[in-house]
Amino acid sequence: MFVFDCYSEEKNCLVLFLGQYDPRSRASLSSEIQEAYKQSLTPEVIIFLYPKYISSEISELLLDNSFIIDITRQKHSQVICVHFDKHGVLKIQKNLSNEGNSNALPDMKYLSRDITKYGYRHLLDLRKNEVLVRSPAGTIFVKPSGKEKEEFIYASALARNSCEHQFLAMSLLSFFPADREIEYIYIDTASISAIAESLTYYLSRFQNTNCKQVKYESFSSYDGMDTQCPDNTDSAWVIISASASMSMGKKIVKSWRLNPKQVITILSYQSTLADTEDNIGNALVFSVDDYSSRDDKSKSPVKVQVQGESFAAEISTPIPILFGLAHKPKLIDSAIYKYTKKGTFSLNRKSVRVHVDYSELRKNYLSKGKVSGKLFEWLNQVVKWSIPKNLKCIVIGNDESDIIFLKDVKHVLKNNGFELKNITEIHADSHSEMCEIGEGGVLILSSAISSGHNFVDVNRALRLAGHKGMRIFVTAFTTSHTVKEFNLFKQSLTQGFNGFRYAFFTYKKISLGDKSISSWESEKMWITGLINGAKDEEPGLHYWLSRKSMLEKVGTGLDGKVGLKFSNSTGKLQFAPDFVFWPPSYEVDKVCHEAVYMTVCAILQNARDNYVSGQKLGSNIYQHSVIAPENFVRFNDSLLQSCIWRAAYPSELDYRRSEVLSNDFQRILSKIMVSCNSERGEVCLDLLIAIALRWIKLSKKALNKLLIDAEEHLVEPHAKLLVEQIKFEFQL
Template structure:
């Protein structure tokens, strides 16, 4: 059980803006030890330091925090130092918002008046938005599909409010929001009507906050509602969710008072009967525009989809899944510019880009010059660049171009991010922030946060990130929104030349999963491989684990120890490009980068039939045909490593599982031939659980593979034994 839920809240008002880290506790008892560990954990989880920290909790929890802030607590100084980067860039205050039964009392820990204005209702609204996104509350129907709601209406959106919270701390966020917004009416109510038991925990939590013991009654359906009328005693009504406002309107027709009706989540609050706690248009949540006619219906029964048992849709990767910017990335990074795997100086980065060739390219220089001419404010007199060598060179190039353009009329300073606190910001009239390669923009977020502390929001600034390789297109959109939005009437600038989402390449990747399996292989168990002689079993597992360790910076090799490589002709390589003309010598990292980008483009494809993205009613897997179409060993390995485990989970489809099992059996049997060059990669995917078949097919595949390979020790036999251990543990 999580003790608290945390989120970041960006607060803008005419007096300025600030970013707050919000920690909302459940009702558990705290100790002083919890105070320090919880805040430290929450701060570490953020990409940049917040301006302040808000803690939402009870009076008992406040007393524990006050103990923690007492002078005799030695850990307090250590905690406060974690929130300090320099005198101006730091967590300026820690504020405990104490629930008093009606609202929140403000308590600045350590004493004094609050520095930043705060609105608990706005802070909680931001928290609810993060819960909606985190817990997949909003389901959008894909093209050619529509949801048929219990009311009979057709819509392209279905809202599952019951999924809003997944643990007690998250329930408390919802409870606080309901109690704060509707407490005045709920405190007088003797009976609370709800439309589904899925929101009972939220309403009960809110009533507990208010100290109210009202009866909570669910009426479940429109049919039941039409037979109900307001009771003589005071009451309150809570609708879980709506997309058209129909249920709340029906309550009005049944003579329920408008001030006693509230909907937790709705598309909009305009022209609605009663209140709306979270209006999706108010929090800028993206929704489809209209319902298509002649759609396949997805019927909703209660709060569930009737199509839950629908078999997985299989997606075959083809030319339409090629990102438009892929060719330019090959031009500048294809032959040696992609550093991998796990060789980056940055921790937990599978791949990084070497931008040295790009920065000297004539076409790039032409774009950069145009960007300065057309987009950069004439007020700019400070360039701040990230501390890596590529960003330093980008800062120097930009400084040269600006100096040539403006001559001696203006002095322009260029500093690395680590020296930002040495700048005299009283003389700064405009800022350019530069990083040559941005992932999801962690360094840009940090610099943006620091600039808020150093200078007024009205000083113009532009963020220059020529190359973007985010996890997803939506992550890139969120980054731009974070950097550009501010309290003024104008957005800050953002410049990007090439952007190519490549999926998640963080710490939890296929390489790390395989290393864990290799470590587990150091402990043998006589319960596995009973039909394999003990000395052969031990030797094979040792060979497999040693091979995994030797190739943690690449793919597992062929039978003869040679590295996996590409043959001539690859669908996503332009034949006239540098990579297309020399396919066999293209680095492994470039091939993997290409497949990762193609898969991510497939996950976000505009066409439903081509989209490799599951929904609440339909799972999606990579078609086994992809391993026949892309039959080069390195392409097969790249798919196995770049796919999410859910995209290779064929256990829910006996048909697809059977096809994959037959293909794998041939690959394992022909390991010594060209057809089976990627056999070790397939075996590793099975061992790590990345690739899943039905239990019956897995048993049959292992039985056949072990029987063929049991005569002599080999790394393939070792991986098959490790698969048997992982898939069918002995009790």
């Protein structure tokens, strides 16, 4: 039997569900009833529930005095025998209580709904972690629909034995399309075959046939939706195991041209339909939303593809990575430290996370208005050794820095004897002009690149234009995502026609990690939501309006305001001397904070690319590495603390799988909040923003403790606005 408590129409009930009955199992039935009564408090009503087609066997069973004694053992409970028919409709066969009072019994109209609800709840209480599977730490599931979720619903894990599968089958009978001659049941995954098997058995028994007239098959979710459409749609009934948004049912109704009543979903995060709501293919048996611990705003760059019932789980707790001098890439000194004065680097400018301004960079090399020094030497070497004398064309963008870079290159070309009047200048988007180049050499310039898509686009356009000459790609600065990605880009770019090799040159390069996810863009969106939800005259609102205005200045960038300062949203965070990753000679007041951020990016990316002391910062489905909370103590400048989380991937600050790491970070941030009005604590709101954005993720227990501390120490109006919004979003 499947036994569970049920609350229906203000009555406490105990359901004894008997999916099938064989007289030979009579003895075990009594022992199961006895065990059920031991586990349950005295219910008002005991419901002995079974399929209608075994009513005659139950009638014979009720003639057995010993069974009557067993089932009516609860002296203060009414016992009713209830059967269900092929449509899932319940009807009382017999009331076994001597003092039966029909007014004390639950209303049959609502009992079927409540039995389904509480039966599913009981199964979820038993197997929540198996039904609602969390993605491995630092990863996110890519579902068959293509949507990304950090939680996946496995309806097949609800039931473990035949009686539980029969109960799930019973719950589906009330959704059976009675106005159709159903011949085939189509399930989205073979993993719920046991439910389908029980369902087809019930349908055959209710029709008094030994042969199963209704068959079932799996259409393999979204992969088979287009190829497995039934020939006779009128005779089809579609059962979907689970759908987070109910999109599959709606899509099947449209693509298979079914009546919405022919589609039912077992589990979803959505609510079940009310009696007054129209069914558009979104009918649902049970909502698991109350059991879910998913965070739909969570971010992770590591994707885990869900294939049927196959998924992976992390096999050990996260490895904390503590940064030191060994993590410093050598290129920091030449590619970043040399340009620490204001202007060369910008953040959140022109829709990119890191922007390099060549017009500012070249100021380090100017002599009498002309480029000189090492930059000149590099350009001169490129021109002298790699630019062919039949150079016919220069392809250039229209950015101001690109124009200045072109000017410097032309100066060097002229010095090396090139006749500039014979060299055509073409805009990078002028693909039609490229058809006239012929076989002459082409020089493609860009003042700075990141992924190099502009070079790739020009290379493709030249290929389509039939250009067969030499191509030389030159940029002053490259901020690649990873070393591996840069090498693959370079290899692809320089692979020419018929094995011919093109040339690529960059003066400076540094790997800064994936820049597709911007903390500032996410922060702006979150603050916009906070402002929209606040009252116009809300105390402290001006602080957030000022920060939002700063983040919207994408034409100029952040101008050093990398993170939030507690006392002033437009102020700069503190940066102290003796930054371990820089030479000791810099002047703190003249350092642009953007260079500090880029340095932290480079350190983190080096930790991702290379093993240091046997450890590597990265995530896969078996092992998850995180940035040790201790880094926020070791690097206690407020600017560095802000840069660490903003340079990190969200998965690298996901401490939820470890209470120890979650508590470590909570204690660190709580101490910072105590000093919120000092330089030591001025970064506290910035770190709380990281919590709000799900960039830093803590266990629920640690997060709750953190917000309690925040309410105690952050009493200024603008800080209270932030804390209250976080509490609201996390439902704490």
